[in-house]
Amino acid sequence: METTIKRMFRFPLLYVIAEEKAAEGTLPIKEEDTRQVTMLGTKKSFVFVYEATELRRGYYEQTGIELTVTDFFGWMKRKVFVSSPLTIVVTPKITEIKYTSPPLQNKSSTGSSNLSSKRDHTVVSGVRDYQPGDRMSWIHWKTFAKTQTLQTKTFESQQSKEWCLILDGTQEELFEEQVEFCASILAAAVKKRETLSFLFAGAKQVFIQGIHTNDQLKQALYKMAQLQPEPIEQFEKSLPEHRLLENNSGIYFVTSNLSKEWAQVLQRTSKQSGPAVCFLLRPLEDSVEKIGGLIDQSIRIVPLTPSQFPNAFMEVMKP
DSSP, X not given: OEEEEEOSOOOXXXXXXXXXXXXXXXXXXXXXXXXXXXXXXXXXXXXXXXXXXXXXXXXXXXXXXXXXXXXXXXXOEEEEEEEEEEEEEEOOOOOOOOOOOXXXXXXXXXXXXXXXXXXXXXXXXXXXXXXXXXXXXXXXXHXXXXXXXXXXXXXXXXXXXXXXXXXXXXXXXXXXXXXXXXXXXXXXXXXXXXXXXXEEESSXXXXXXXXXXXXXXHHHHHHHTTOOOOOOSSHHHHSOOOHHHXXXXXXXEEESSOOHHHHHHHHHHHHHTOOEEEEEOSOHHHHHHHHTTTOOTTEEXXXXXXXXXXXXXXXXXXX
């Protein structure tokens, strides 16, 4: 962090101590690392610099800078607080992932057949509010002419062919790794021009629909910076199988411990809407014991360790 501090007069001062102040418990840096002593003399300005390295994911609130000054004779010593509110947002770490969208499945009485994952931009089904990053060719100009409000066309395939990425917010073990993996999936999908929805499934749910632009990804990462695990006391009441899960082509579920309740939700959802892929952040030998008897063939289990994140979707595509 770098701040330039100027004063209104050149009265000689022996030194000035500048120290960054933060809201209690928000900045995990030692006080001595945010304090700087400068021999001031008659200088009219000086630069206050300190470095905050290896900050954990989260929001950090800084309130301002406290200055302590004294003259050459030691007659005067005074402290002044300069308000300078600042919020530092540390988003999740991103790992480069080779993202490949699985083929979409169309379930019918005669079996399943692959569908193209490309959107059909010829069948307009409605309009929605314009979002930064939408193509100009998607703008519904007739609506704009009437209301002077930008509206974007929606297409049939846009409403039903997106996968939903779900982060299990009930597990504290390996939670940071889970968040980092989800953030990496979203970044990789946007880079490939794919669209994913994101659901943080904890006591306090966060749902972000249709992430497909860099601006939308940035907003999603800001929200993910605040996520914290919180066990759900009444699972069925807190996380019913509602529209967030039922209108997707498939589900990516990220957890470190697949529970019986989540296994049941994934099984039922996969039969109603589309396939479910569970990324289980454990080594294979640990995973077998954890998931034994919880699932059937409707859920694809992909055990992972952080070192395997880059090739996670290669495992998904294996027969």
